Amino acid sequence: MGVKLLLEKANVPGIRTYDVYRREGGYATAEKALKEMSIEAIVEEVKKSGLRGRGGAGFPAGMKWSFIAKPEGVPRHLVCNADESEPGTFKDRYLMEFLPHLLIEGLLISSYALGSNDTYIYIRGEYAWVAQILEDAIVEATKNGWLGKNILGTGFDCRIHVHRGAGAYICGEETALIESLEGKRGNPRIKPPFPAIQGLWMRPTVVNNVETLAAIVPIIKLGGEEYAKIGVGRSTGTKLISACGNINKPGVYEIDMTISVEDFIYSDEYCGGIAGGKKLKACIPGGSSVPILPANLLLKTAKGETRYMNYESLSDGGFASGSMMGSGGFIILDEDQCIVKNTLTLARFYRHESCGQCSPCREGTGWMEKILQKIELGKGEMSDIDLLWDIQRKIEGNTICPLGDAAAWPVAAAIRHFRDEFEWHINNRELSQTSNFGLQHYADPIHVPA
């Protein structure tokens, strides 16, 4: 069993309630932080921990916190990003559903460190019952003196508010989220100014992911240095991985980032192998926007070294032969899955979710979907593959927010690694409607551990 810092108590009966959470040692860390630590000391521990943002970009949390502007007399806000809409990602939901008080304790410590008296949890609208669980937990925490005015006699006031979104992936992008929280369409803002200077209601704002903020509790409890000893290199602490697709045991797993990808997929403690005894074909290891990898490049890097479940190793080889940790949404495709179709569903997703502000993203995502649809329906031409490549290149880097890149990368990686499958579709228009390319891609049969 690996180290568990976040989900250690997830299976304790009743842990969702305040009483059980408290009995299990909950809120003791918040008490220590508020009563015994200065704001600077807390930020320092977070910096030492090496914690990287768990929302997808992996930006160091302590550094982000130290950027927040502190103009005299202007309120500051902490906003918890619980929009969780990147396909393959469902870890924040698990954390909030089963351990709502862990998040609230993390929010309390973080709000104190950032000086946020009104902290918001922006949760995707569809998670209505999870929003209710959080609201109930907030009521309990308030009753017990952990939220409200003059908490623990420290003079610090903190209220936490749950704000439900209404169905828009783009609102996970931090400036779109802020717009949405202001009651507007989720159109990302042009940066700068960054939220740390002018965010919610033009006030200094820090936006962090649910898992990032929950991790503040073990960091303050253990101390930043101890936390940083877990994991490897710049991948410190533990990471939640939501595993899905064609595996025996889909679910949310907490890993310390020293486990190999192969062990994660095949060991019984985690994914339990490929469902139905089938062979592994491909994997999108960090949420739908990160590059898809064929099995051989997933398990070993281009240099032939074992690939591990951490930030550095997953991105080893860059986009030519690697991928990214991203949000930790780990999607497995078995030998029967069609790469063209999978790419099509993702292209449709990004077309649907584009906010429409920039033409490369608005138009490009639509074209990519149409062309992929054409190939999938057995009407593709060879020139379509180059056209797709061309479109994705024209989107990447030419948009206001990273959704454009997120839409381009999956298409680029699918063509890069599975070009012959696209060609097969085009050369076998009829056959491709009734059967699959399967694993023909691999001259070398894929290694399947015993």
Place this chain on the structure above:
Amino acid sequence: MSLQFNNEQMTEFNRLVARYPEGKQKSALLPVLHLAQDSFGGWLPTEAMDYVAGLLKIEPIEVYEVATFYSMYNLKPVGKFVFEVCQTGPCMVSGSDNIIAYIQKQLAIQPGETTKDGMFTLKLVECLGACGYAPMMQVGKIYREHLTKEKVDAIIAEYRMQVVAQN
């Protein structure tokens, strides 16, 4: 005006608005539109949007802009139960196509349509954050996960029973 929150809904409205600073009541727009949709029969007629604009002291256009942007707001009437089935990659590789085809057959409707008796609407939606419990759909405020044909039958029967019991 005929559409109005009742006392209980008004209390909820006030609770929502109180979460935001003075003068920033527009921030409550998304939550208030959810409340309006739940209160006024599952969708947002123009009258409902105008009413919300009045309550929040903003222009109606500010409400229309938002209501048309977010996928959870229905701008047309929908059935009593809306089956929102996820069709994105992870669900697709886990068999959502078969489930969608089966629901279409059982309800005899196409995606986007409502059954003649006004009971069910079928909508195809994008990832709902339940990829590990696929195939899945959202019905109202809850998720129905690990769907199989048998489960779909049972769910349809359950909602039919619910309506019979209410009448």
